[in-house]
Amino acid sequence: MKLAYWMYAGPAHIGTLRVASSFKNVHAIMHAPLGDDYFNVMRSMLERERDFTPVTASIVDRHVLARGSQEKVVENIIRKDKEEKPDLIVLTPTCTSSILQEDLQNFVDRATTESEANVLLADVNHYRVNELQAADRTLEQIIRFCLEKAERTKTIDVEKTEKPSVNLLGFFTLGFHHTHDCRELSRLLEDLGIQINAIVPEGGKIETLSKLPKAWFNLVPYREVGLMSAEYLKEKYDMPYVSRIPMGVVETSETIKEIQQILNKIEPSKKVDFSEYIKNQSQFVSQASWFSRSIDCQNLTNKKAVVFGDSTHAAAITKVLVREMGIGVSCAGTYCTHDADWFREQVQGYVDEVFITDDHTQVGDMIARLEPSAIFGTQMERHIGKRLDIPCGVISAPVHIQNFPLGYRPFLGYEGSNQIADLVYNSFSLGMEDHLLEIFGGHDTKEVITKALSTDDSFKWTPDAQKELNKIPGFVRGKIKRNTEKFAREEGVNTISIEIMYAAKEAVGA
16 A cells, blocks of 8 residues: 555555446445545546446544444444345445454344345455456455355356347446447447347346356456456356457457357357458448558558556557557556556567556656657546647546546447547647647747656756747657757756757757
8 A cells, every 4th residue: 555646546445336336226335434435426526427326434433433333334234224225235444444454244244134135345455456456356246246145045047048148247337438338349249149138237236147147158348347257157157258358440350259259169050150240340330440541540650659558448559559550659558567467468569668557657757758759548648748748648547527428439349449540540749730830820839848757857948049949840849848958967057058959959960
């Protein structure tokens, strides 16, 4: 655990609450002090839903500490069971309340005996895992809890559906474009003649979990959440799963081929062939395939980009940039340090450098060092790009309210490939555009500010040097300014004159 004012992945209890509140009629109770109970506010500000399941905070205050938490926690569980009649109550501590070392499982056992509620303690280590890891573990724990109960009560349904069917695992609240991705993936599967057996957890009900084994296979489009559940269902009910990321034309087609192999293995007498569907979608439905061969996209050839985000989106976007759009990737990285080995394997051969860190200051320094033409990252990288005057397209959480668009903006499937192509192309600053904006008095006429990151260096530019700098076209001005200041720093000069600018120019052979 460490103190931070900016984090890529939040604390573990946020992941647990995101999963629990994604279900319908599941109530989460957070055992926490004041200050940790911000989840409802955060969700209502960001997620554009008409209704959502609220979270109850069982506040730990000085009175609770004086007499112990047990009575209050048990009372809150019983009260919420009477008021809400939820199908399941999930109790989770926070990092702060975990310090008390209370036996919360004992609280759950007591509440279970005193009410008819189904109560589950989120079993995650709040000091060792982050938000995404906790979400993955919580989803698997809820599925396991409900299926084991269904087996005991003999209400489980394991008979396979007559037609091919699938469970979609991993779509949940506050996810990056998850709602749109879910709709696009559902449409694609229905085009293939595959029924949607269940979507878990987003919008699902606990009662539907007992029907998960009816599906022919499971599909996990995001590595961050759903893999543990898919592994459990495979081990327990011998259900195959597809974990390839259907993002971009190539990977979407490969995902469909994997689905085809699974269906033909399950029912070899009725072989399916999706090759014509893939061909039609790739050539005619997805505009990205055509656009990648157009003169507009070819103008991006030899441009360099930096990609950073969660494992799923950073790896997928890197492949799209290199394989489908001919754009070089100087560095690809992820803040999912627990998934570093998989990420390195996925981007190997596509990038010049792999960067694994959860420290945004290191990412900022890396971007300042490489000076790419564009960045594709999170909201943090977008702010870094603003400081460096480098455009940034947001492709991953952490999210901002603008990442919950009202319009249809999927990233998965063939329509998602169109959205990604638009995002990539529009993220690059085209030189002529910036030059014309400057000529006609556009936004680039403002005075340039220092773009160095993680440094306290302060340079004074003489009026003549500043005037000369402002004559340089905007799309290269930032780079020239940083090179000049780098030269001045090496020479031990604090005031930059025209003579220093020319000397710096000669030093780099310009």
